[in-house]
Amino acid sequence: MAEEWKRTSEELLAFIGESPSPWHAVESCRSRLEASGFRELNERDSWQVAPGGSYYIVRDGSSIIAFKxxxxxxxxxxxxxxxxxxxxxxLKPNAAQRRADTLCLGVEIYGGPIIASFADRDLRLAGRVWVENQGALTPRLLDTERPWARLPTPAIHLNREVNEQGLRFDPQEELYLVVRPLRDDEDPDAVFRGMLAAELDVSPEAIRSWELGVADSQPGSFFGDGDAYLASSQLDNLASCHAGLTALLEAEEVEGIAVCAFFDHEEIGSQSYKGADGRFLPDTLERVAAALDLQHEEARMRARGWLLxxxxxxxxHPNFMRYYDEAHAVRLNGGPVIKINVKQRYATDGYGEAYFSALCRAEGVPYQVYSHRNNLPxxxxxxxxxxxxxxxxxxxxGNPMWSMHSLRESAGAKDHEMMIRVLRRFYSDRNKA
Ligand SMILES: [Zn+2]
Known part of the structure; x- marks a missing residue:
């Protein structure tokens, strides 16, 4: 039988494979919550909540709050x-373009990816499409799964400086994704809408809008001697979503109310209807407390509570040790990391550091402390x-990783299971709040 850490990391890679967009990530959470008996609450309805119950709320398909x-x-x-x-x-709204007799898709850059890591990769198309059916607007998830588009690099013979200058792309002119050859009589927009319609089994005229991006079609894998490491897209931050969700599903005796709150739009600043800087979490906490007849206790429940x-x-990183403060360098497979910054770029304070490290010690899990270099933002x-x-x-x-924001990131294979154990203890711990 496989060791526990290996089984847990295999589950993580499967979760990421199912989750090529934030909408798919929420669906991956939803299917696991439903299988464990969590009931969905709709923000438009009044809520019935009882001690011992398990529930979840989804906002706009890509942010989710679940609680026990x-x-x-x-x-x-x-x-x-x-x-x-x-x-x-x-993808941009008028994405489809004819360039060099090729169907190309114009894109916008979301957040801060390592753009070169998207080049010469087998990209799948994934996200959400709004379709109209007899006057009703319906969101449909779309995932081509197979390689569907590509960002090919020019040959080194044409770009002689590539290894000295780095692989750079002009964001307007050089990021068009290649999809297929175009005949003279073909209209790129009609061809693209036809392809989407075929994927969704709807008529092209029913497509009203899309929120689509590209993701890696290559499954995640272990690498290194003894399968020490993981290689996968979206470890940042689906590894944390999966760890939190697993801890919530497995937590048996919950102290207070155990909550997972997973938000879209973090990579672009969190200011939105469903982002962490919006009303989703405060609204939900207020409504849950009210549904339990605890509205007068809610401020005290926050004062008694914790957010991780x-x-x-x-x-x-062995090749880039210059980017780290050596006294606060954290290692893969060395256990969860507590992140500290006196300017409150990370929210940890002295009590928080002591609290989380006590959870780790109680669980027999090693932990590490990270502080950033002073001469790097x-x-x-x-x-x-x-x-x-x-x-x-x-x-x-959070767990340590390399290649953050690359299309194929890497992390330690043993850290995930350690993090889940500590998070599970966080939900049930009675002594440290
Ligand atoms: Zn992140």
């Missing part, structure tokens, strides 16, 4: 936050945003 109510919900919120989106290339902002962190997460929006104590944590 313990016997003493007033003990406070235990929230794990993460994001469902990944940086990449998204789970997002990936930067593992020490530090990224951020949904942690500080959620902490200030909710007024809830927050810790920024």
């Amino acid at each position: 109510v313990g016997d003493r919900p007033e003990a406070g919120w235990r929230i794990i936050g993460a994001h469902t989106d990944s940086p990449g290339l998204r 902002s789970a997002d990936m962190s930067h593992a020490y 530090c990224g951020s997460t949904i942690g500080p945003i959620s902490a200030s929006r909710l007024g809830i104590r927050t810790v920024d944590i």
Whole structure:
């Protein structure tokens, strides 16, 4: 029988394979929640919530909040936050263009991808299409699964400086995705809509709009001696979504109310109807407390609660050690990372660091502490945003990885199982809140 860490990482790779867009990631969560008996609540309806119950809410198909109510919900919120989106290339509204007698798709850059990692890869098309059927607008998920488009590089003979200058693309002129040859009598837009319609089994005239991007068609895999490492797209941040979701599904005795909150739009700043800087989480906490007749307790439930902002962190890189503060360099397969930044780019404070490290020690899991170099700008997460929006104590944590925002990222194969164990303990721990 495979070891526990290996089985857990295999489940993660399968989850990512099913989740080539944020809408698919939420569907992957939904199917696992439904299989475990969670009931969906609709934001347009009034909610019936009871101690011992398990529920979830979806906003616009790509953000999801799931929760389990313990016997003493007033003990406070235990929230794990993460994001469902990944940086990449998204199709423009009038995407289809004829260029050099080829059907090409114009794209916009979503977030901060390593664009060169999208070149010469077998790209699938995935996302959501709105179709009209007898006056009703319906969202349809689309995933071609097979390689469907490509961003080919020019030969080195034409681009002699590529290894000295790096593989660069002008974002307007040089990112068109190649789909198929075009005959003289073919209209690119009609051909493209026909292809989408065939994928969805609808008429081309029914297509009203799309939110489509490209994703990797190559399944994730283990690599290295002893399968030490994972290679996959979207480890940032579907690994954290999968870890949080698994912990929620497996948590048996929940203290307070255990919540997973996974948001779209983190990679572009979180300010939206369904982003972490929006009303989705505060609205939901208020409504859940009210449905439990605890509206007068809700502020106290936040004061008694914790939010773990789970997002990936930067593992020490043997070829680029200059990018790290050596005293705070974290290793793959070295366990969960607590991220600390005095300017609150990460929300962790002294109590949060002590709290999370106590959870790790209680679970027998090693942990690591990350602090960024002073002469490099530090990224951020949904942690500080959620902490200030909710007024809830927050810790920024995450597993270490390389190649963040590449189409094919890499991470340690053993860290995922360790993170799940700590998150499971977070939901049921009675002593440390
Ligand atoms: Zn992230």
